[in-house]
Amino acid sequence: MTDHSPADLRRIQAEDTARPFDLAARLDVPEAALVAAHVGHGATRIQSLPGQLIPAVQALGEVMALTRNRSCVIEKVGTYNDFHDGEHASMTTDPEIDMRMFPRHWVHAFAVEKGDRRSVQVFDAAGDAIHKVHLREGSDLAAWEALKRDLAVADQSDSAEFTPREPVEGPKSAxxxxxxxxxxxxxxxxxxxxxxxxxxxxxxxxxxxxxxxxxxxxxxxxxxxxxxxxxxxxxxxxxxxxxxxxxxxxxxxxxxxxxxxxxxxxxxxxxxxxxxxxxxxxxxxxxxxxxxxxxxxxxxxxxxxxxxxxxxxxxxxxxxxxxxxxxxxxxxxxxxxxxxxx
Structure with a gap:
């Protein structure tokens, strides 16, 4: 993994228009490192567990929910209604924002502001994106300010430690x-x-x-x-x-x-x-x-x-x-x- 300082990552992002997923791959850094570099420069570290985070996201009203893997991205517009928390699995069962969440992988989270764009971004221990919430024109900005204030964690450093990514388990038959x-x-x-x-x-x-x-x-x-x-x-x-x-x-x-x-x-x-x-x-x-x-x-x-x-x-x-x-x-x-x- 390439060693870039947070200042380096901020400078590179200011000059590069690539999507964060693609830029992180090119730089050989976790995508979360690109976001962490902006803590104090438009990003705030926040509580990551769904039980704390999703009720605050629900208060934002209509947003866009984004989940991806290496090959596919899904984006849905709606509100995070009907949230059910659980130790091993949580869910929302709204007709539009319908999700299943596995809290042990929700490790790093940030509230991010870039110009007039606002988002909540959640990453796993390796720094890979787990879920993102993008505010829309009609989202509640007072609830956004409350989310940043109420969920902010003590550690507001602009770098983070990440674990190696777990390899994909290939087909396993018996x-x-x-x-x-x-x-x-x-x-x-x-x-x-x-x-x-x-x-x-x-x-x-x-x-x-x-x-x-x-x-x-x-x-x-x-x-x-x-x-x-x-x-x-x-x-x-x-x-x-x-x-x-x-x-x-x-x-x-x-x-x-x-x-x-x-x-x-x-x-x-x-x-x-x-x-x-x-x-x-x-x-x-x-x-x-x-x-x-x-x-x-x-x-x-x-x-x-x-x-x-x-x-x-x-x-x-x-x-x-x-x-x-x-x-x-x-x-x-x-x-x-x-x-x-x-």
Whole structure:
């Protein structure tokens, strides 16, 4: 990791217009170091845990919520309503700002002002972005001042210590437990049982997908990803799009109205929902079916070359306005690897 002083980082940022994520990668520093360098120069260190932070963010009113991983960015406009705190997991269940948060990864947080732009930015122990909140024209500026004042921490230094980034866990299978995987998969009654199941069998998500086979999992072509966006858009299908990282998952429920591909990026540019996806990062795509009490939960899931999950897309539940048959048919028609090669 390159050694830059906070003054160096402030100077470089003043002269460089690159996005912080890209600039941090180029400089070989954590993205959080770029923000920490501005403490005392427009940034304030604040409490990072969701239980303290999210109620203060809710008071801001309408904002833009942003969550990303290396390959995908989701942005939703709304208010952080209906917050439920928890030691291991917290959530907001507002129709627009729908999130799952894992507090142990919410380590560094800052309130940042740059000209007339204001944001809350949260990072993990390695300095990678977990979640960001961008104020909008109608956001409550008195609540913003209260957030800065009430959540400020004693340490207002312009540098920070970061731990090495944890490597991505590649696909982990246990072929000798395949019979147990198939048996217990068929017995699931809720999608939340899946993580418990694969942990017990010493596998992970991608490792299980690679070995279980039909009727539960089917490989798709990487071309299935743009096809998915195009068909959801064309058919007016309702979906639940999950995009996240180890500390936060943000969910869009609804359709995709405006598709704007640009170079390697596949973009959804709707008024209150944006998605930015690096199509060239997609290495594996799977159609997955899990049995539940309410019927099959069918998803399309994309992974990068290291085995990191990029996104999951489910059909919107019928009680939320989705059409299960439409979604099942849409997924069935997505291209398989052989079809793409042909």
């Amino acid at each position: 072929p000798e437990r395949l019979d147990a995987l198939r048996r217990e998969w068929a017995e699931m009654t809720d999608t939340h049982q899946f993580n418990i199941l694969i942990r017990r069998l010493k596998m992970n998500r991608l490792g299980a997908y690679r070995i279980i086979g039909a009727p539960w999992v089917r490989p798709l072509s990487v071309d299935a990803v743009p096809a998915l966006l195009e068909r959801v858009n064309a058919q007016g299908a309702g979906v639940m799009m999950f995009v996240g990282n180890q500390g936060c998952i943000e969910i869009h429920s609804g359709g995709f109205q405006t598709l704007q591909p640009m170079g390697p990026w596949l973009n959804v540019m709707d008024p209150r929902f944006n998605l930015h996806l690096r199509g060239d990062h997609v290495a594996e795509v799977w159609a997955v079916e899990k049995p539940t009490k309410r019927g099959p939960a069918i998803s399309v899931e994309a992974f990068d070359a290291e085995g990191a999950l990029i996104f999951q897309c489910f059909g919107l539940r019928p009680e939320k306005g989705g059409d299960a048959d439409q979604w099942a048919a849409l997924v069935t028609d997505l291209p398989a690897p052989a079809e793409a090669a042909a």
